[in-house]
Amino acid sequence: MKKLRSGHHPDYLFLFCIIFLVIFGLVMLSSASFDLGKKKFNDPYYYLKHQLLMGLIFGSLGFLFASRFYYLHWKKLSFILLLINILLLILVFVPGLSYRVGTAMRWLKLGPFSLQPAELLKFTFIIYLAAWLSEKKQRRVSFSEGFLPFLIISLIIAVLVLKQPATTTLIIILVSALAVYFVSGVKFKYVVLAILLGAILFSIVVYKSGYRSERIQTFIEKNFLKKDVDILGKGFHLRQSLIAVGSGKLWGVGYGKSIIKYRSLPETVGDSIFAVIAEELGFIGSMILTGLYATLFFRGFKIAQKSRDEFARLAVIGLISVVCLQAFVHIGANTGLLPFTGVPLPFISYGGTALAVFLTMMGVIVNISKYS
Numbered sequence: 001m002k003k004l005r006s007g008h009h010p011d012y013l014f015l016f017c018i019i020f021l022v023i024f025g026l027v028m029l030s031s032a033s034f035d036l037g038k039k040k041f042n043d044p045y046y047y048l049k050h051q052l053l054m055g056l057i058f059g060s061l062g063f064l065f066a067s068r069f070y071y072l073h074w075k076k077l078s079f080i081l082l083l084i085n086i087l088l089l090i091l092v093f094v095p096g097l098s099y100r101v102g103t104a105m106r107w108l109k110l111g112p113f114s115l116q117p118a119e120l121l122k123f124t125f126i127i128y129l130a131a132w133l134s135e136k137k138q139r140r141v142s143f144s145e146g147f148l149p150f151l152i153i154s155l156i157i158a159v160l161v162l163k164q165p166a167t168t169t170l171i172i173i174l175v176s177a178l179a180v181y182f183v184s185g186v187k188f189k190y191v192v193l194a195i196l197l198g199a200i201l202f203s204i205v206v207y208k209s210g211y212r213s214e215r216i217q218t219f220i221e222k223n224f225l226k227k228d229v230d231i232l233g234k235g236f237h238l239r240q241s242l243i244a245v246g247s248g249k250l251w252g253v254g255y256g257k258s259i260i261k262y263r264s265l266p267e268t269v270g271d272s273i274f275a276v277i278a279e280e281l282g283f284i285g286s287m288i289l290t291g292l293y294a295t296l297f298f299r300g301f302k303i304a305q306k307s308r309d310e311f312a313r314l315a316v317i318g319l320i321s322v323v324c325l326q327a328f329v330h331i332g333a334n335t336g337l338l339p340f341t342g343v344p345l346p347f348i349s350y351g352g353t354a355l356a357v358f359l360t361m362m363g364v365i366v367n368i369s370k371y372s
Helices: 012-032 034-041 046-068 072-091 117-135 143-162 167-183 188-208 210-223 236-247 273-305 310-334 352-369
Strands: 098-101 104-110 113-115
Touching: 012 034, 012 046, 012 273, 012 352, 034 046, 046 352, 072 117, 072 143, 072 310, 104 117, 113 352, 117 143, 117 167, 117 310, 117 352, 143 167, 143 188, 167 188, 167 310, 236 273, 236 310, 273 310, 273 352, 310 352
Parallel strands: none
Antiparallel strands: 098 104, 104 113
């Protein structure tokens, strides 16, 4: 494989958004986790320290490596990386190798560290799909050579991730994968068929899972039927999040001065961190954060448009879709625009594996931007 010469510097605006989001995330995590860390570990900076050690250090190394590693090498490595990732997903269910948090079994034990294999799929599956679709044009038009293999690998991943369970993570991965599949130029009827099959699978999962159906029921009752939801039961998390968002008003109550994070808001370091941001920094701060994600999204698509080859174009579209779709789902859930889901805010929420994976993904896009 002949390496193209890098024609110019990376996309600086894209790079700025990443750096700002990471710094902003550490600052807000410090505030959101202060009381929780003090109560659980007698250390108000416990979560910040772990994010720096587990997420930022490994994430920075991943970003620096990926931003310098010639992007077409990922195309050759994509299949083996996905196979390793699928093996890690299977190992999650082996007793003694993983640990459970509540009803979820998503983490592998690696000595003092832990790893969430489902998070890695956001990178490995998208890269593999981009490589696979860009290799042969026949895969975009044929049912047996294109749609059927795409469906089979998606179902394998769906079964493994749903068993953990990590439903929202799976939705983000599959919707982003579908975006890659669509923009590759496949027949539109295959995209429609994929959406229909996905909707059927989602309906079955929701029907068989009580807490998922309760969340959707709460969302429908509140937004469409205009009913009062049980604010002490199934509507509690959403209610507390909306109180926090509304309390911030225009300018917020001030950094570190959130009241609800000390009282009744669940998951302040993860699923609800946007609510803490909205309360402390207000509508203005929330819009600045949302604007950063929007800028990241549009700059990513600009890089994809200018890419020199099909693999780069599809990879960028898939990777940037994962990040921005997850941000949209998190913000939408915290503001009542979407059913409440347990999904972290990219670059902001606590989670070492997620931060490391997202930074590595952004490193790949930065490398592609140097050749676009």
